[in-house]
Structure formats: C-alpha cells, structure tokens
Amino acid sequence: MTDKRTRRRGKGGLSRYKTAAGERWRWRLYVPIDVEHPEQGEKRIGKAGFSTMSDAEDSMQAAVSERRQTGTVQTNDLVTFGDYARTWLDGRRLASTTLIGYEKKLNAHIYPNIGTVPLNRITAARLAKLYRDLERSGRADKGHEGEGLGPNSVRKVHTIISSVLQAAVDEGLLQRNVARSKTANPPTMTEIEAAKDEINPWTVDELQAFTTWAADNDDLAALWFTAAHTGLRRGELLALRWGDIDLARKTLSVRRAVVVVKTRPERLEVKKPKSGHTRVVDLDEATIITLKKWRSTLAQVNIAFTARNANVFGRLDDNGTRHPDNVSRRWRSAVDRCARYCVERQQTPPHEISLHDVRHTHATLMLQAGVHPKVVQERLGHSTITITLNLYSHVLPTVQREAVAAFERLLETA
Incomplete structure (x- = not known):
C-alpha cells in the first residue's frame, strides 16, 4: 500500500513566490530516480520563474503527461530557453557594445515571450508568431511602446534565437535548430532593404x-x-x-x-x-x-x-x-x-x-565625380565592395550614363 507521503509527492503542485521583479509561480513534481529500478525511490523535479499560474500549470501538465507515458520526465524539458540563453550569453566573448545589444534584445523581446518555454518545445511556428507580433507591436523603447518593430530589428532578434538554439544542438540538448526552418519565416534581406530610409545626401x-x-x-x-x-x-x-x-x-x-x-x-x-x-x-x-x-x-x-x-x-x-x-x-x-x-x-x-548623412554625401559626390567604387569602399572602410554598391545604388545609373557618354566621346575622337 502506498503511504500518504508518496501519494502527496506523486501529485506535485504549484506554488507562488515573490521576487524583486514581482510575483512568480513554480511547480514541483516527483519522478522515479530510475524507472527500471523503482525501489531506488523518487526524486523531486520542478521549474520556477513563470509569470502566470497558467504558464506554470501548462508546463507541469506537460511534465505529468510525459511521466504518465514514460515513467519519468526528460531533463531537457526543464531547461527553458531563458535559462539556457543566459548561460550561453555568459560564455560568449563579445565586445561590450555587442554584449549590451544582445542583452537589450533578450530582455525586451525574447525573455518576455519565450523565456519560460522549455528548449525542446520551441517550434518554428511559435517563432514565426513571435516575429509577426514584434512587427505589429514589438517596440518597448520609451515614447514608442506598442509600435511595430522594424524588419532589421526583428531579424536581429531571430539571429540571437537561432544562435542560442544552435548552441543547444551542438551540446546535444536538441536534435535540430527549428529557427533555421522555413516555417520560422523571419524578415528577409529584401524586406530589410525595402524598409531602410533613403540616403539623404547634400548636393x-x-x-x-x-x-x-x-x-x-x-x-x-x-x-x-x-x-x-x-x-x-x-x-x-x-x-x-x-x-x-x-x-x-x-x-x-x-x-x-x-x-x-x-x-x-x-x-x-x-x-x-x-x-x-x-x-x-x-x-x-x-x-x-x-x-x-x-x-x-x-x-x-x-x-x-x-x-x-x-x-x-x-x-x-x-x-x-x-x-x-x-x-x-x-x-x-x-x-x-x-x-x-x-x-x-x-x-x-x-x-x-x-x-x-555627411558620410553619405562624401561617398555620393565621389561616385558622381567618377571615382571608382573600390576607392570609395576603401575610404569609407566598408568590409566589402558589395556594401558600397548596395548603399549607393541610387548613384550608379547616373555614373553609368556619364561613363557611356565618355566612351562615346572617346570613339568619336578616335
């Protein structure tokens, strides 16, 4: 006959606690130490940090369901995206400005949305929904709360999520990186380019x-x-x-x-x-x-x-x-x-x-004066000439017309 203590343990439960960030929820559950050797007893597992009781209950019920089917709960279910992302970021060697940029995006856009979701329950469809939500009302900066986040910013959020998930794959915590699935559907480079403000140089x-x-x-x-x-x-x-x-x-x-x-x-x-x-x-x-x-x-x-x-x-x-x-x-x-x-x-x-825009003015006037784009690239410090050509594509048709006219004059002189 099962004693009362074991029955109480077997049910697990939810509890509420307070943190500096506000009220949070946790769940506790007991599972066998070894499914094949029940005589070894049970161990307590659980997860904390949920912002609502509903989120905590959903997570616990998923664990209960898995325990019912397999007799235990995989540890990976207990590793949330937020916990793993914090560990991942702590181990990165990044410039201070880059590190702060990552932390800002994680805190503003990622942790509030998928921070408490177990790593192996992140799906491409969930990521696609997150990106669309950010595009509609993702801004959190003062004075612009609730406005849509630009495609370039959403793409950067996607890049961080993908990097975290890939690290989990490399460590054997996940089978695949769902952020790389087409279903995740982050903003494309074409969409990012189309959303950029037009260059506004002086004459x-x-x-x-x-x-x-x-x-x-x-x-x-x-x-x-x-x-x-x-x-x-x-x-x-x-x-x-x-x-x-x-x-x-x-x-x-x-x-x-x-x-x-x-x-x-x-x-x-x-x-x-x-x-x-x-x-x-x-x-x-x-x-x-x-x-x-x-x-x-x-x-x-x-x-x-x-x-x-x-x-x-x-x-x-x-x-x-x-x-x-x-x-x-x-x-x-x-x-x-x-x-x-x-x-x-x-x-x-x-x-x-x-x-x-003064920098853009310098580049635009040089290109209009017939300076080779490679020289402009070197002066501006662009890593590739592709960046220069993409940035100043608006100048190139004029440059081409002038080049054709010069070629025509050369042939006429000859």
Missing part, C-alpha cells in the same frame, strides 16, 4: 553653402569640414589624434573609434574601427589647410592640445573625448542655424540631414 552647392557659413559661425567647423571631405564615421572622427594625421604626406590613418556603451551609467569606450583594422585616407589640399588652421587655434588654447597623442577634435577645456551624441546635437543645431541664416538672406538653405 555640392548645399555642402559648400554650409561649410562656408560654418567657417565663420561655428567652433566645430573644422570637424564638419573633415567629415565631409573624408567620409569618416562620427566615432572615428572623435577618436582621431594628431599622430594619426600626416600633413606632409596628406594622409590620415583611422586606427580607432569612440563608441557609447549604454550601461548605467553609460560610458565612452575607444576601440578598433568597425572594420577591425586601420585604413589610410588621402586628404585634399583644402582639408590640409583646414586642419593646419585648427591646430594653430588649439595651440593658442593650450599647446598640449597639439601633441601627437592629443585628440584632434577633443573638448576645448581639457581635450577630453567628446560625447558622440552631444556632437550630433551640435550638428543639428549648426544645420538649423545655417538654414535660418540663408533664409534671412533669401538664399536657398541646405536641407536637413543627419551627421551620418
């Missing part, structure tokens, strides 16, 4: 109007001018040191970049450029003159600000690294003031663009 006249105005009206004119004439990224410009610039040879070496690490509190970090390696950018005479004047200005503030290890565009009080977001705000203010200046003088103002 030659707009660029010249702004740099002419800035030279007399903005103390960061040298920074704006260098950005427009080199195509460097914001972080690369702010990490430049005088030792990176060879004014005699008219070259600039991109060796590092400043990035914002969104911790609490956030911090600035200097790391390798996005491409991972140093690149050398040739400078035109106008940029050389601008940098020489800027260096002379800095020398009047503090001669130490012109040393080889000093920041080219550091803060004027201590030469410390400028915050990238502050520089972007300064840019928007400068463009707005330039526009008002032009309107007051009944001149056509440059249209509003972001600081990153």
Whole structure:
C-alpha cells in the first residue's frame, strides 16, 4: 500500500513566490530516480520563474503527461530557453557594445515571450508568431511602446534565437535548430532593404553653402569640414589624434573609434574601427589647410592640445573625448542655424540631414565625380565592395550614363 507521503509527492503542485521583479509561480513534481529500478525511490523535479499560474500549470501538465507515458520526465524539458540563453550569453566573448545589444534584445523581446518555454518545445511556428507580433507591436523603447518593430530589428532578434538554439544542438540538448526552418519565416534581406530610409545626401552647392557659413559661425567647423571631405564615421572622427594625421604626406590613418556603451551609467569606450583594422585616407589640399588652421587655434588654447597623442577634435577645456551624441546635437543645431541664416538672406538653405548623412554625401559626390567604387569602399572602410554598391545604388545609373557618354566621346575622337 502506498503511504500518504508518496501519494502527496506523486501529485506535485504549484506554488507562488515573490521576487524583486514581482510575483512568480513554480511547480514541483516527483519522478522515479530510475524507472527500471523503482525501489531506488523518487526524486523531486520542478521549474520556477513563470509569470502566470497558467504558464506554470501548462508546463507541469506537460511534465505529468510525459511521466504518465514514460515513467519519468526528460531533463531537457526543464531547461527553458531563458535559462539556457543566459548561460550561453555568459560564455560568449563579445565586445561590450555587442554584449549590451544582445542583452537589450533578450530582455525586451525574447525573455518576455519565450523565456519560460522549455528548449525542446520551441517550434518554428511559435517563432514565426513571435516575429509577426514584434512587427505589429514589438517596440518597448520609451515614447514608442506598442509600435511595430522594424524588419532589421526583428531579424536581429531571430539571429540571437537561432544562435542560442544552435548552441543547444551542438551540446546535444536538441536534435535540430527549428529557427533555421522555413516555417520560422523571419524578415528577409529584401524586406530589410525595402524598409531602410533613403540616403539623404547634400548636393555640392548645399555642402559648400554650409561649410562656408560654418567657417565663420561655428567652433566645430573644422570637424564638419573633415567629415565631409573624408567620409569618416562620427566615432572615428572623435577618436582621431594628431599622430594619426600626416600633413606632409596628406594622409590620415583611422586606427580607432569612440563608441557609447549604454550601461548605467553609460560610458565612452575607444576601440578598433568597425572594420577591425586601420585604413589610410588621402586628404585634399583644402582639408590640409583646414586642419593646419585648427591646430594653430588649439595651440593658442593650450599647446598640449597639439601633441601627437592629443585628440584632434577633443573638448576645448581639457581635450577630453567628446560625447558622440552631444556632437550630433551640435550638428543639428549648426544645420538649423545655417538654414535660418540663408533664409534671412533669401538664399536657398541646405536641407536637413543627419551627421551620418555627411558620410553619405562624401561617398555620393565621389561616385558622381567618377571615382571608382573600390576607392570609395576603401575610404569609407566598408568590409566589402558589395556594401558600397548596395548603399549607393541610387548613384550608379547616373555614373553609368556619364561613363557611356565618355566612351562615346572617346570613339568619336578616335
């Protein structure tokens, strides 16, 4: 006859508990230590962390059903996606900015939806539903809660999920990676490309109007001018040191970049450029003159600000690294003031663009001038020429027409 204690154990049960994050549910269940040797007794298994009683009960009933059919419960059922993902992330060697990006997506989009689901109960259909839900109302950032998440962001969520599941496959916890199934249906690269904002570069006249105005009206004119004439990224410009610039040879070496690490509190970090390696950018005479004047200005503030290890565009009080977001705000203010200046003088103002669009302006104007895309790729630091061609495909038809016209003139001359 089975004693009361065994019967009580055999039923298992649900319980509620409190955490710093709020109320949670757990379940407990007893299964044989060894199905083939019941005399060895039972062991208690369970799972905690469920946000609702319903989720906990569904999970427990699945375990009860499996115990009824097989006499035990597979351990894999007890490993949730969230638990495994946290272990997986802790073992990754990632740059701090990448790690924070992963954690942000896991916390905002993945854990709340499939964090408590056992690894081996993740299905392609469940993932497809998750992606569609995110596209409809996935945003969680302040001021945009409940809005749809863009296809590129949803694709990044999919990439993280797929990486976690693949690691589980490699460890033998899963038979296959369901995220790689067609049924999972994440956003395609075509959809991502179609959703991208169009590049918004300035014309030659707009660029010249702004740099002419800035030279007399903005103390960061040298920074704006260098950005427009080199195509460097914001972080690369702010990490430049005088030792990176060879004014005699008219070259600039991109060796590092400043990035914002969104911790609490956030911090600035200097790391390798996005491409991972140093690149050398040739400078035109106008940029050389601008940098020489800027260096002379800095020398009047503090001669130490012109040393080889000093920041080219550091803060004027201590030469410390400028915050990238502050520089972007300064840019928007400068463009707005330039526009008002032009309107007051009944001149056509440059249209509003972001600081990153200055990089696009540099690339677009070079391609329109007939510069080979490979050269543009090297100046911008793109890892492949495909990236350059895809980004600036809007310029290529014009370049092709000009190339055909040049070829036609060549034949006529011959």
